[in-house]
Amino acid sequence: MRDELLEKISANGNLPALGSSVSRVVQLASSDDEAVRNLAHFIMSDVALTQKILRISNAACFRSHASSSPVTTISKAIFLLGFDTVKTCALGMLLVDRMPGSRAAGVRGELLHALSASMFGRELARRSQHRDAEEAAIAALFGNIGRLLVAAHDHTLYAEINALARQGMAPAKAARQVIGSGFETLAEIVMTAWDMPEMIVKAQAPLPAGALRPARNRQEWIQQVAAFSNAAAGMLAQADDVDAAGAALVALVARFGAALNLDQAKLGQMLVTVTEETNALAGQLQLAPVVPAASLPKPVQKDEAAALWRQLEGEDGALLGLPAEFLLQTADGEDPTQAGGRHASGKPHNARELLFAGVQDVTEMMASGRCKANDLIMLVLETIYRGMGFRFATVCLKDIKSNQFRARISLGENNAARQAGFAFSANPSRDLFHLALANEADLLISDAADAKIRDLIPAWHRALLPDARSFIVLPLVVQKKPLGLFYADRILPATEGVPPDETAMIKTLKGQVVAALNPR
Template sequence: MPDSNQLKVIRDDLLASIGEDANVPALGVAVAKVVQLASSDDEAVRNLAYFIMSDVGLAQKILRVANAACFRTNTGTPVTTISKAIFMLGFDTVKTCALGMLLVDKLSGNRAASVRAELTHALSASIFGRELSRRGQYKDAEEAAVAALFRNMGRVLLASHGHALYEQIDNMISEGVAPHQAVLRVLGCSFEMLAQSVMAEWEMPESIVQAQQPLPAGTLRPPRNRQEWVQQVAAFSSAAAELVAQGGGTPEAHAALLTRFGKALEVDQDSLQQWMETVTEEVDVVAGQAKLFRPAAKSGQNSAPTVQRSGELAGKEDALAGLLLADEAQEAAQIVERHPSGKPVNARELLMAGVQDAMEMMASGRCKLNDLLMLALETLYRGMGFRFATVCLKDVRTNHYRARIALGENNAARQAGFAFPVSDARDLFQLAMSNDADLLISDASEPKIRDLIPLWHRALLPDARSFIVLPLVVQKKPLGFFYADRALPALEGVPSDETGMIKMLKGQVVAALNTPPR
């Protein structure tokens, strides 16, 4: 067995290897951004949607997960926007799913079988954590699901950046050495300490870092405070995920888990069984979209090997296919072809899906105006293929229209500059607002159009060649407008069926603006 100095060298080399991986710093920045979002923050849903939509691959995976059978709504209509996915699945579900996808994208390339097995364990743990956090007594309880996701980070990092050490530990466990003893003999520290050191580098919230601390042995007492609760949820979730990896575990394993955590977290056999079924179904969907598999068993458990044979993987893919919406339903969510302007050929279908999403959101009785604005903006942005889109609302204090939400290219800078005073000037924007007239400009370079474009717009968006302005007018009072543009003319125009969908979408927002808050 190496002495303390040798173990320190081993740990330092491992941490150096992790630090030298170009993917890890970028992962740390992305993870920190998402983790800091709290569901109680009014801007959180918007910021989470921004983050996901900025990564096309991540957005596609989240949409496919949202369209899985286990998340499908009663209407059966496909989910085509990230805003609807967040509204339907819940903020915490999409947040932890996005975090899991980020980990997979950046870490699953090395030593695929073992790393992906550990990442699948982490995804399973996050779903257990989410289920427990929904029953939690604390505000922003989804933090526990995030802590559960990272509970396995030590094993993930070792599998991806120190695979020989990972195999050495697993071999010792297979020979009967206790897991914590095996890790100490090889690394001189616990997996939790390894994870904490890296998470601290990522500037993760201290409560999540501290939640990785090991718990006392034996039956646990009810948590005395929020931090203890998060720590217990993370530990329970990781232990329960271990049972999922074994195909559900034995009755004895269930009893042992409940003996340790049942009283502290108020979990009984019925709850555990229900969660096991939920996690098993959902992790198959999420892992399938992340190009992972749910391992039959993890090392040291004297059961089937982690690496599945090709036939077993094919069976898993067949099972996954049954969980997803039919191909024709999925196609409604996909942009299959574009006009030269960038506008999707199937714009009508994409707009119709957005209108249906807005109707469902409003009918739910829990629709917030900001959520509806975001969904409508995302529908216009994606459905019409714009490069920039924003919602502007009137600031009654300054008598200016200001951009409140923006999507697309350079959205932050353009949102900051997108403001102008209310006036009687005869430009496109003031005329649209005063007449409540929807403007669909196919080619802004035409002289009669160009002469009506105000100076502030020419300075901010000099290359805008096609754009729309959709006033939001309630009881003859202009409150704001949607604006979206492209850098190319839209010579294909906007046919009447698409125009009708756009007006319906705008009408839903106007109706919400006209509804007194409850």
Template sequence: MAAVPPAAAAAASPIQDEQATRRVRAALMQKVCGEEEMFALGSAVARVIELASSDDQGTHDLAYFVLSDLALTQRILRLSNTVQYRTVAGTVVTTVSRAIALLGFDNVKTTALAMLLVDTLDNGAHAGAVRAELEASLCASLVGREMARLSFYQGAEEAAIGALFKNLGALLVASHEHERYREIRQIAAAGKHTPAQASQLILGCSYDTLSAAVLAEWKIPDVIVRAQAALPAGTLKVAANRGEWMRQVASFSLDVARLLAKVSDPAGSPEARALLARYGAAFELDAAGLDQLFANVAEGMQGLMESMNLQPLAIPEPDEGEGLPNVLLLATLDAGEEEAGAHPSGKPKNARELLLAGVQDVTQLRAGGTARLNDVILAVLETLYSALGFRFATVCLKDARQNLYRARVSFGEDHARVQAGFSFPVSANGPGRDLFLLALENDADLMISDAASPKIRELLPAWHRTLLPDAKSFIVLPLVVGKARLGFFYADRAAVAPEGVPPDETALIRALKRQVLAALAAG
């Protein structure tokens, strides 16, 4: 992809210049949006952003999204166990559900988006430049979060997402068109052009315009796309509406991120005074407030980088003419901690330790006094699913209107389809005995190690054999309060589990169930 050098651009006709820049811009858009990896990133980003926070299903969907990626799960858990949050939690956090309750839905959502960017765009070929831009994006998202916390606008948390993507254009060019990125930096470094003007010369559009174009291609909501638009020069006034406020926050957030990367002690610096002169009136922000924001963001960056096992780059990029930013740079991310061994069934060999941690986690969740019933159920379900290595796990609750037991939330393989079909009448419908109804009638916790056993097979209802024909082992944990049969936990594997469930694990599983029963009784 050939770019028009600044001198040549000056001599070219307006028509020639526009044609050249259009070619550069179109080729870049096709490259950053057409690659399979980038298409997958865009789809994942759009999926995370669309997750709603207004109801319990949104929390469940976010937890499932995180759990579907082992590395993402480990990083979210690390973040919730960093010093910044550990003192709040009091105990080690072991489930994503608890992490969401502790960190907040929107915080986890934005962090997951940031980690998606890191995983996809971290580029060893140009590590110094790409990771510096990644760091700016991560830092900007933390600034946006701080500004949202201070705002009176409803849905202000979206500002953190807008801020995260404010640097997307520069990040994509650094990763996919590094020569163009270097040219833009060289022009801007000469002092006669701003980065926006330099990128306009080389790409045919500013970084802000490129960010907005890519987000629009990814079908990101308009309010976030519009937040990427450049602001007018000079002192800004208080925003007239939420959309204008989000534009101001996105721009301010990236400016703060650039300052923190450049100046080790920004408080009272000329750059900080320039920020106040431009944004102070708009955000009703004074020097003390700005200094506190610097401190909060620096602490947040430390926790975020710790959660991702981030290290400084050992070798600087040879073609960069300047040192790396002062804040720790991102390093190649590992795939997470080494997994414990597992039985052939998929059950972890350290199931007892994982169950114990889950019991402590759920106990802490309930002890906080603010957990809802669905929060407790979700945390217990996640613990069973992860600690025992199940393929699919769900909780079924009684639907009094339909006179059915119906799956309400689930984790695992093909969970949406299985959950939709997982329902059956509350009383026997036809001849023969039904394993699920027998478990409920007798309040008996069942751990079936081989579902193909003839005596077990004849007790399985037709709906289960049809819906889950390959379930080779499973558990059923009835939820009975007094004489009320409220439902049950169910989880299965596609392999037999001859290792069974020893007494210590059984005790912990029942301890988890008691937490749900206590929450049901209290509710």
């Protein structure tokens, strides 16, 4: 029976794609300087996942930070909530969205169990002194992957196992009787095929019976956390039965209390936090919530951003042959600021609000004292990309060895291929990019087909981005030395222009990056 079940699982075409996505996210390590950027890229490549992460980032139970402004970018979500929290939430959302048969009641119940277990694991990881403690939350998330796979691929077998369990048989024994294998074996086979880290796979092994002692090493601690988290998630599933929940609470403390430094009061507080956060996640994923927290056992004003960009000298802005109408300047009148809708070019109607939120986010990041230049650049790039509705956006930096400006970070449609080709010589040339750098001039090209600008677009840009009809160029110049530029484009003309307040915020965003890059 187990082999037949494995054949069903192997035959499902969705699982390899799910496994590839899960493995990619799991293997991002918070200690890696590239991890934040890679996690942000992964999330933003999936529109639905992006929206869910942003909504959960704004849920009251997740926003324990001091910021009162809404979370509008993935970069800010990672900065404020923490890399590990966003990573765990993203994994849970991937599991729910891409698991086969997710509409079936049994599958949805197991998915809710997995989310709840991951929240327990995350709470214990927060209190731990172990290195890379967040792996415990990931191990907890996949603690019931064997049950989940059975529910998703053979509801009859799943129902038989549950029926035996309701009659008093241990779930592990029931699984062996029905499918000839424990859930752990199924989990190990699938997780190994998904190329999951060995630490996570080993954490699913059963623990000895009885009260547990403190772990002797990190692997054993992760195993204990995964087991506790899944037992606690199971308790939440029956929390509407007061007597059963009370007995389960006592049993949890008796088994895991000494090992994980838990007592009734600590566990009671954890239950409230986990329930609120699980319900918030479940709401975004259209899963039925666990019981309300009330039914469980109870055991700075931010400074305004300074304008860091100097005003361009001269009224006409005619700098070294650049037509004045292509300088980033104000448009006549103001655009609508309603929350929904876009201009024909793709620019959101509420661009002002999105840019203003970005200015606040960047100011907050810089004031935190833990701001890294790469994280700041990523946040500014994402703010411009999302706030102005561009299809592709990148940051170019000068490569001294090759004497080129090369794209280093990019977002949007086909970003990897476009980033690879986005490079041009640093030698002076009379094209739009070099003129912008030489004059420190922020440019808005509203229509690249215009006769006045056509000859200023270099051949490499026409070859790489032949369909770019409107784009923006923001040079990064420190102490008269050009370091690089921001670039972003759309495939339609931008006839709506840029109002004064949006212009000021774009310049401020860029200016904050210039200030961060200034060695003084």
